[in-house]
Amino acid sequence: MVRFKSRYILFTVHYPVLTDIDKICPSDDNASDYATRFQVRKAPSLSDRNILPGGKEGNLGKEMRMLLQRRPAPDGVTLNAVNTAFRDALNRNFGDLGAGLVRASVSLKYFSPATSTGIIRVSRDHYRMVWAALTFLNEIGGVKVMVTVDHVSGTMRKCEKVAISKNIKVVRELSGDL
Amino acid sequence: MVPPTAGPSKSANQPLHGTKRPASDANNDRDEIKRVKMMNARTILSQPSESSLKQGQLDVGAFVSSRKYEIQQLSDSMRKSKAIQKQQTFQVVPRSLRRRAASHHIRFLPPRFREQAQQEYKDSGIQLTPKKRRRITRLHLRRDTALKLKYFARRRKAYHCDRKRSTYPVGINELATKVIMERKFKKRQKDKTWLPTHLWHAKRAHMINKWGYVIPSHPNEKCFRPTHRASQNGSGIVFDTSYYATMILQGQHDSLHMAVNIISRSKACGKTYLLGDRAFEGPIYNDSNNDCAIGEAVIYFEPTAELGDGLANKCRRVLIRVHPAAFDETWKTLRALVTETRERELDPDPDMELQDCRFAIGSIDIFGPKSLKVVGHNLRLNLEKDVTVHQAWSMATAAGDPKLIPLGAVFPLGFFDPRTISTPSRDRKVATWESRDVSKQSLICKSLNEMARHLGSRAPSPLFTTQGRSIRVEHAKIAHGRLKQRRAANSKAVDAKKSSQILLKKETLVFNDDVSIPAIMIRRANGAISLLLPWQWVAIFFKKLVLPAYTIYGGLQQYHQILCERMLPYFPDDFPGTPAGQVEEREKMTQREKEWKSRPRSKKIIYDALDLRNGEKKGEVGNPFACDWRYLLEADAIAGYYPPNESANQQDSSSTGSNAPWMITDMARALSERNKLRQNLMAAVFTVQIIMIGRGAPRPSARIYGIPVRDRSKWMQLKRNRKIVPGSSEYPVCPKRDYLIGFVTSGGFNLKEGKGSGIASLSWAKVEQNGGFNYRYCIVRDVGERIGRLALYKPL
Numbered sequence: 001m002v003r004f005k006s007r008y009i010l011f012t013v014h015y016p017v018l019t020d021i022d023k024i025c026p027s028d029d030n031a032s033d034y035a036t037r038f039q040v041r042k043a044p045s046l047s048d049r050n051i052l053p054g055g056k057e058g059n060l061g062k063e064m065r066m067l068l069q070r071r072p073a074p075d076g077v078t079l080n081a082v083n084t085a086f087r088d089a090l091n092r093n094f095g096d097l098g099a100g101l102v103r104a105s106v107s108l109k110y111f112s113p114a115t116s117t118g119i120i121r122v123s124r125d126h127y128r129m130v131w132a133a134l135t136f137l138n139e140i141g142g143v144k145v146m147v148t149v150d151h152v153s154g155t156m157r158k159c160e161k162v163a164i165s166k167n168i169k170v171v172r173e174l175s176g177d178l
Numbered sequence: 179m180v181p182p183t184a185g186p187s188k189s190a191n192q193p194l195h196g197t198k199r200p201a202s203d204a205n206n207d208r209d210e211i212k213r214v215k216m217m218n219a220r221t222i223l224s225q226p227s228e229s230s231l232k233q234g235q236l237d238v239g240a241f242v243s244s245r246k247y248e249i250q251q252l253s254d255s256m257r258k259s260k261a262i263q264k265q266q267t268f269q270v271v272p273r274s275l276r277r278r279a280a281s282h283h284i285r286f287l288p289p290r291f292r293e294q295a296q297q298e299y300k301d302s303g304i305q306l307t308p309k310k311r312r313r314i315t316r317l318h319l320r321r322d323t324a325l326k327l328k329y330f331a332r333r334r335k336a337y338h339c340d341r342k343r344s345t346y347p348v349g350i351n352e353l354a355t356k357v358i359m360e361r362k363f364k365k366r367q368k369d370k371t372w373l374p375t376h377l378w379h380a381k382r383a384h385m386i387n388k389w390g391y392v393i394p395s396h397p398n399e400k401c402f403r404p405t406h407r408a409s410q411n412g413s414g415i416v417f418d419t420s421y422y423a424t425m426i427l428q429g430q431h432d433s434l435h436m437a438v439n440i441i442s443r444s445k446a447c448g449k450t451y452l453l454g455d456r457a458f459e460g461p462i463y464n465d466s467n468n469d470c471a472i473g474e475a476v477i478y479f480e481p482t483a484e485l486g487d488g489l490a491n492k493c494r495r496v497l498i499r500v501h502p503a504a505f506d507e508t509w510k511t512l513r514a515l516v517t518e519t520r521e522r523e524l525d526p527d528p529d530m531e532l533q534d535c536r537f538a539i540g541s542i543d544i545f546g547p548k549s550l551k552v553v554g555h556n557l558r559l560n561l562e563k564d565v566t567v568h569q570a571w572s573m574a575t576a577a578g579d580p581k582l583i584p585l586g587a588v589f590p591l592g593f594f595d596p597r598t599i600s601t602p603s604r605d606r607k608v609a610t611w612e613s614r615d616v617s618k619q620s621l622i623c624k625s626l627n628e629m630a631r632h633l634g635s636r637a638p639s640p641l642f643t644t645q646g647r648s649i650r651v652e653h654a655k656i657a658h659g660r661l662k663q664r665r666a667a668n669s670k671a672v673d674a675k676k677s678s679q680i681l682l683k684k685e686t687l688v689f690n691d692d693v694s695i696p697a698i699m700i701r702r703a704n705g706a707i708s709l710l711l712p713w714q715w716v717a718i719f720f721k722k723l724v725l726p727a728y729t730i731y732g733g734l735q736q737y738h739q740i741l742c743e744r745m746l747p748y749f750p751d752d753f754p755g756t757p758a759g760q761v762e763e764r765e766k767m768t769q770r771e772k773e774w775k776s777r778p779r780s781k782k783i784i785y786d787a788l789d790l791r792n793g794e795k796k797g798e799v800g801n802p803f804a805c806d807w808r809y810l811l812e813a814d815a816i817a818g819y820y821p822p823n824e825s826a827n828q829q830d831s832s833s834t835g836s837n838a839p840w841m842i843t844d845m846a847r848a849l850s851e852r853n854k855l856r857q858n859l860m861a862a863v864f865t866v867q868i869i870m871i872g873r874g875a876p877r878p879s880a881r882i883y884g885i886p887v888r889d890r891s892k893w894m895q896l897k898r899n900r901k902i903v904p905g906s907s908e909y910p911v912c913p914k915r916d917y918l919i920g921f922v923t924s925g926g927f928n929l930k931e932g933k934g935s936g937i938a939s940l941s942w943a944k945v946e947q948n949g950g951f952n953y954r955y956c957i958v959r960d961v962g963e964r965i966g967r968l969a970l971y972k973p974l
Contacts, residue, residue: 072244078226112224114244156259160222160252167245174242 006105007127010151010159011134013082013116015074017144070170073113076141082118083108085140089133098133102126109156115167117150119159127152216262222255224248266302267295274399274730283307346713348644349534351516353509356390357537357713374540374716375418383733389502391421394733405736406743406929413729414546417737419708420716423505424539426642427496427512429530433519434496438477440465441511446477454481456586459703461843462500464511470840472511473504473756474749476700476708478588480642493529495642497698499541503750503758509534538647540716542709542723544580545740549707551578552729553699556722558594573621583701590639592694596722597657598664640696647712649693704746742937743930745867747974751878752923752937754807755841755863766878767804774803783962790964792911802961805879805921807839810941811861839863842942845973849951862942866971868922868935868958871897874967875934876925876958882938883913883957883966884948893955896968904965912959912966919944922958938971 086108091099102122111118122130134147151162225244268280271291280286280295282304287295299306346357358364359372366372371391379385383394408415427434438446446458457478461471476499482492500508509532516532544553554575571591574583640646652660697719698710711719724731732740741748753759774782785798800806842864868876885893892910895902902908925936936958945951951973957966 072241079224110222110224112248114225115248117248157256160256164249164252167249171242171245171249174238 005124005154007122007124007152007154008109008156008159009120009122009127009131009134009149010153010163011118011120011147011149012070013073013077013118013140014146014148015071015116015143016146070116073116074143076143077116077145078113078141079108079111081141082111086120086130086133086137089137090130093133093136094129098129102129106130117163119156119163121156124154220255220259220262223251266298267291346538346647348538351513351531352534354534354537371421371537373418373420374713375420375720378717378721379418379731379733382731386734388734389421389505391502393421394418394731396733396735397731401730401732401736402739403929404730405732405739408730409545409740409743410547410930412546412548414544414549414552415730415732415736415740416549416720416723417543417545417732418540418716418720419543420540420713421502422541423500423502423508424535424541424710425498425500425509425512426533426535427498427516427530428493428533429516429519430491430527431494432491432525433527433530434479434494437512437515437519438496440515441508442475442477451477452479454479454588456584457588457700459586461841462508464507465514471753471756471843472507473501473753473758475500475504475508476702478698478700480639481590497642501749501758503762504756505536507757538644538713539641539710540713541711542716542720543702543706543737544709544723544729545706546729547581548578549729550575550580550583552723553707553709556599557596557719558599559591580701580707581705583707585701585703587701589699590641591697591699592640593697593719595652595657595660595693595695596719597654598660598692639698641698641710641712646696649695649712649715651714651718704741705744738924739926742924742926742935743928745928745935745937747865747937748924752865752939753841754805754921754923754939755839759841760839763804763807767801770803785962788962788964790912792914794914798961799881799915799918803879805923805939807863807921810918810920810944811839839939839941841865841939859942863920863939864942865974866920866938866940867974868925868938868956869931869970869972870934870958871968871970872900873934874958875927876922876936876938876967876969877960878922878924878936880922880925880936880958880960881918882920882922882940882969882971883917883959884919884945885953885955885957886913886917887949889913890955893957893968909965912964913957917948919948919956940971
């Protein structure tokens, strides 16, 4: 019997336009630690900027940029919203045929609004189509988004491992720099 | 299996996505629970974004913690999904414990899996083989009663006191009578000797009959790589080497000194050896004048406090251990020496005697970087007072690697019965100890020296005497009873001491009737530890060392493989210059020839048709089934030098006589005195290590050629230009048979080096002819192969 092979796609959702974050503040507990670094400039508020690389962000430090690039999802970007959005994208970009080919095997295995990371499972034959659909995804639940794919692998484990290692890197940089 | 389509749909306000409670449906309760369990295992929990995003503020602390949470959840998910996938017990059982019969017979699974398996087998409806019921007839009843009476009789204490023999026989000045291990199988041991661990090995390894012993040849499973891993990186590999012949020479110090002097050509008589601090390991020779070595031996003097003047007439003992293939010769030599010493006119030593302890002292060899650790875990020292030794021992065993112990170091130790000591947890993997830490290494070395000195200055090991060895092995049930007793006492002691800071270590509890089993631990030249024990205790210690912590066992082939990987010669295969080596070679030759003859013509290499394309006639060089030393040493060029009719023994013309190779054991001396020894060196042979340059692995009896001067540049080109491959036209042709200089005695692919390697023996005269000892390149060509491959040799 031929085995059913699948691909797991690890993706991150980015929000190029900040609409709801006005400032980055340290939590109350560790007030002293983060304070100096993340002081909000007097310059134009964050929400008006395009914080992605290449955009004109002004005087954002490296850590700020990192934070904002991997920020938690704004309201409206939930698991369900993501689910519907990318199926829509499939339909819009690849038509009924595309959506139909893929429907049985595609599923959103994991999505965390707190970290905007998710894992999609697709059958091996059509993962490029799904990848493309993700690329074309513009908007989720009314919020402008951009999706990048971090890792594709044959097992869920590897995607999880990569997600973990990315998180560790972020945590280490933010807290290890102190 | 098709996965569930979408993640669970819950509104964003609920704190945690992913969990689900089982529906309380009475009918499909069990299936529902299973399904939910599966779903829970497969879903990953996630946090909503509210936690870090509040009213337009990105809380950095919360951001970091949400990342950490995700890490946690992903790891959990990985673990859960692995656990939920757990298949049948049968698949979880480690490979080496799997038995075919376990699929229908629970008894064949390891005890810890049986309960689980019971349930699974019931579920899957497998027809289990029921327990055998004994037929109850009158005859059977009578037999059973008789057995029970015997058993009860044995348990009586009086029975134990009456029994005379608690150790195994030793032959004094004569060969020992061999030991029969299991009385039940007496008939099978008529013409061979079983090792103490025979029954254990017979179930797990393929056994062969060699040198009068039945020795495991290789384990039943494939273990080329596991052996390499165990001896290089892992917990270790254990061998039962009780087939090594042990002899004890007893007499006055001076006469012993002289005897050892003779057989080892005075190499074993250094001060450290005489003191008993270190064991000598090296070649031993027979009594006659030629330099022919018999084999390798370990010589260990019984420790004494100091070497002084008063020592000359003191009674001392020397332990000599030889490979069984070399035993006959060694025994003859030593016996002759003993008779001579007893009866000589000048200062005779009438009390000198030679004890044959082949069946009284057995041994276990352990290789591996963590092997000392395994020893330390599973065997406990019985020391009444000496805390320093105890510390030094823990230090040594913490090190783990026998290579850290100084070469030839000997530790006379006394162990508890390992069955009465709390066994360590089965799953405990021996922790990695960074052996590259230099400071730690020196610490270990120092402490081991300390320990050696301490122990060495005490009384010599009881293993030397029959009395010392006669520690009776108790019945397993009694030993188990002791174990329980010890555990109870331990917990009591621990409770009692709970108030105070100091907690007793388990091993320091000594009971009155605890026995101390004498053992000698020697660090060998090949990087192993030899643990010498009384014969009756070998099986018990062996089982305790093999069981836990992933130590594996091996047979002769594995021993050979380990030595090959370390580029050390293996007796007797790699010693063609000794009588034992020649016998071995002959046996191998007959074996190979027989196998070759039995194969059909289309499925074997026809050696007569081998065309080397170097201008010579067709056919293999020499006898294709062996390392043809006669062919090599009979060549005309040498015969010219060699005066005719000069030979020591002419009994067996095929092996001895003028063309028998003899082994040079001291290269340096041979090199410097070569002019003096010219005549003798004609048939001399020396051992080298061979490393291939590039591809190919030498096999035993491969031919080795020196490189003719005019071809040297061609062969050297191979080194530079990888593209010159044996098929191409630029690949140089194999040298002619005049350039044959030796044969490979063991070889193969060396996992340690990452390329082919081997041990070979080269003819002294031939090497001299073909370029001298400084040009170390050579060509190695397997028997039946047309292609020669470039290699380097290095004398040992």
